[in-house]
Amino acid sequence: MKNICFEHIKIDDGFWKVKQDMVKNSTLYAVYDRFMDTHRFDALSCTWKEGEPDMPHIFWDSDVAKWIEGASYLLMEKRDERIEAIIDDAVDKIVSNSDENGYFNSHFLVTEKDKRFKIRSNHELYCAGHLMEAAVAYNKATGKDKFLKAMCRFADYIDKVFRKEKSAEFITPGHPEIELALVRLYDATGEKRYLELSKYFIDEHGMGKDDACSSYDFANNLYNQDEMPLRERSTAEGHAVRALYLYCGMADIAARYNDKELLEACKRVFEDMVNKKMYISGGLGSTYLGETFTVPYHLPNRTAYAETCAAIAMALFCKRMQMIDVNSKYADAAERVIYNGFLSGVSMDGKSFFYENPLEIDTKFNDVNNSTNTKERFPITQRVEVFECSCCPPNIVRFIPSIADLMYSFDDETVYVHQYINSQTEYDNIHISQTTAYPADGKIKITCSAPQKQIALRIPSWCSDFKINADYTVKNGYAYIAINGSREIELELNMPVVCVKANKRVHENAGRIAVMRGPVLYCAEGVDNGEDLAGIAVDISSEFKQEENDFILPSLSVCAYREKDSDMLYSKAGDDYEKFTLKLIPYYAFANRGETEMVVWFLRK
């Protein structure tokens, strides 16, 4: 099965148009300005000297690369001289400072020069992978091939050192990314050696040969994705972003080599994530300690790590899985991610970012350790414009412009519609138009022309009641409809507000419900609802009303209950509740109005 790439899909109205415009007009420049302030672009010049401030960091190249990749996606829609000048300048620096082997890394070329390919945990191949992805994107956007050629040389050098000569001091990268990047380089160039190198890394990871290699003191085999060969995996472990980039590579190799064993491992880790380790927001990674997955059903809300990059990587993994295993669960998971735990990573104005995306903010108890200099750690409560570790902001710059990548795949018989986004698509002889306000409502008008194919529409798992103005049969979560060349279809997904509970094994959410409408999770903030949100109780049979706001999708209001105030610390429990009108906003929009309490999970009345 093939994907229809986002460059063939024009999102011309609705929810994601707003977000794509935000990236184009705001986020792209906001991130660029911060990267200039912090000398991330300057670092490409490789002029830094020992003793100077702002030593190029081991992962700075990846930050710049992701920005170039995102900028390139915008250039695909419309060329822009200023942006191209920035990228051309960066490419010139990368190419002119690459060594005779094609090697480039703005950290290892100017400091730790003797450490090249010696420290597994130091993001060297991760940076290389992102540079390759950027080069592919820039080539596709502009036709310029200087960057792409340089990255092919770099890839050839990596192939030589790692696969042919095995002269590096580690075998597989500490931070995966190059695996999927090499597949992309293969797709762009047709050079099979890149695919083979990716497969080599996938084959070798977890074989126990890298044990002696350097890593962080706090890290163990699970953190490093070393616990067992990838084909034997059945659970998602370790650093969440590293795990998910690796799973993307696994899925790519499974698809390209028709590797059933690898595919089954991909399916198992997917199931483990969505059934036992995923926040209702789609967030992944339950702890800041190592930024890792933890144990099944351990989903603390206040200290959720749920990194924005993990959300993006999960969407990228789902995109790959929906092409090789026809089941709506992959697009369901991607949808949960993109409307919630991914999108919460960026402010409404597109200029500030969360690295961690908690599901609860309890401002009163964020500075509890008044008697010690050592403090309990909680995520920040406000998005910030710049992070020292700034992987998430440029990842947003590349992900939102390419969001339509998640929408369609096709094989000889069927065009699959995975996501509902108002858009026009033309790819070969496939023409699809979606007219919809989704997810503001569940009505989607789809016009599809695709000779010799049927169309398959995903029925989202959140939807228990839908209508299609055509005959259909449902299989694996998709409604298959004959289109006989061309057809206009009306799909109506009934989208009431639903109170959702978590599995009883999630002790954190015992007795609590979350409010969703379609794929969109809601939350309550202190700025709307006062203090002590933890005690708010909602009757699950309540009627919710929609209200306009500044957050694209409407707010909800509902009659709810909260405990009356008291001076007693402990007292006899009675019927001490008062009614009030609870206001809910989309979760992705939390923390846009100053520091305030926030909860996702409410008590049940």
Place this chain on the structure above:
Amino acid sequence: MKNICFEHIKIDDGFWKVKQDMVKNSTLYAVYDRFMDTHRFDALSCTWKEGEPDMPHIFWDSDVAKWIEGASYLLMEKRDERIEAIIDDAVDKIVSNSDENGYFNSHFLVTEKDKRFKIRSNHELYCAGHLMEAAVAYNKATGKDKFLKAMCRFADYIDKVFRKEKSAEFITPGHPEIELALVRLYDATGEKRYLELSKYFIDEHGMGKDDACSSYDFANNLYNQDEMPLRERSTAEGHAVRALYLYCGMADIAARYNDKELLEACKRVFEDMVNKKMYISGGLGSTYLGETFTVPYHLPNRTAYAETCAAIAMALFCKRMQMIDVNSKYADAAERVIYNGFLSGVSMDGKSFFYENPLEIDTKFNDVNNSTNTKERFPITQRVEVFECSCCPPNIVRFIPSIADLMYSFDDETVYVHQYINSQTEYDNIHISQTTAYPADGKIKITCSAPQKQIALRIPSWCSDFKINADYTVKNGYAYIAINGSREIELELNMPVVCVKANKRVHENAGRIAVMRGPVLYCAEGVDNGEDLAGIAVDISSEFKQEENDFILPSLSVCAYREKDSDMLYSKAGDDYEKFTLKLIPYYAFANRGETEMVVWFLRK
């Protein structure tokens, strides 16, 4: 007002008789054996040499001293040659190794010899204080005065160094205890200089003069009780045990000097604790970070520190306060402590101990950090026989035999009955007998003879319905009854099972209730109720049944509700509860049947 000391009170049946027998027959020897194993008694010989194992620790003297104090209390009831031989041997070592000034410390005499009185945080005066308390107790129990004389010499030396010459490198102790010990030494000897030295420490603490002195890196002014002069305090801050020992000293000085300003400070910190910082178990200290108080209403159940020593120190503070401020709230707080968060510190067999007393054990999520060597910290889930920092076990050895100290105080007009314990009391011309199964039930028959006095019976704050077969007037929580020389009174405290809620500001307990009967808190354990206790819901109007068990007080059973099992991580909330019979045991008895889940706070159905 005066206290009636426990040595005049014979507990001859009932709840505390069981616990006193436990200490006499089990805990005393269990702690002694561990102290022998760990060379705590041997250390008194001061023969340790650099390079040998088991270097005497800075607080080992206090461990031994508390054991001697507790053993002495048992000797008051019945002399015992073997115990006296142990103590005499220890005393001989202490006396023979005291230096020419009377100084004794088994750590600073053999290692860090040049550090005497130089490191404020190193428990030197804390150890001295406990040795003084032990000496007073042993003298009272046996009439032998060798230990007491030695400790008077030591106190005189401390007076010289700290108060007269001011030659120590700190002014007030990092770990309070000597303040209350000096008052006790004054009470035992009549030597006013000990009282004056105590007052000196109380006057000087928090005056900002000790800022430059050494302390732990993690500690700040609040930890060290240095934030402001003691008379200005209005909140309880810092290391909970240190704070509470200091408050005991403050109350002692307030009483002895009729110092109203100091008394008001004591009242304010008491109110801050019981209204904003006390667990329903009576536990104090919300975090292991510095073992400190945190901010108001921050009462996490699973990570509660609630040290056993803090519970004991709170009871000691309440005992002092009930003598200087007639209000039942002090005895109410002491009662909450002794039946719950104190008593949970020792196993039913008296041989193993909790240092921390959490209000929730969630075994499934105690080892969540499988991907990192760095782990989130949770309290231990099983009592242990020996701690490296073993302050709590010998504190239990001295506290339970002297529990009756909390029962009575009197002034010229009134005998106050603060606690209800089956016992016989004879002190001067006051004779009181209590016949009761309390707290198994609320019926107490009190026979009191006390010429020219009335009797005042505490009406516990948990009791909303009581009967007395006599005329009475209630004031400040006490029912005052004329006894005309001598009288038999029947008090009946109605003691139903009550569902208690926490203040809405305690977010941790939002929507939850705890079950109490009289002063006794109940909990549910996994061993009785299966897994996932966090999701158990109790209807607050339910009828509870009592059942026999091995834990002195009965278990309770009640019809309760829990979520049905499901494979879905998230699903639409419905009426998915099943009924079952919930079994509750007294909180103090948790963790006596192997590692298992435990909760105190239940959802409300």
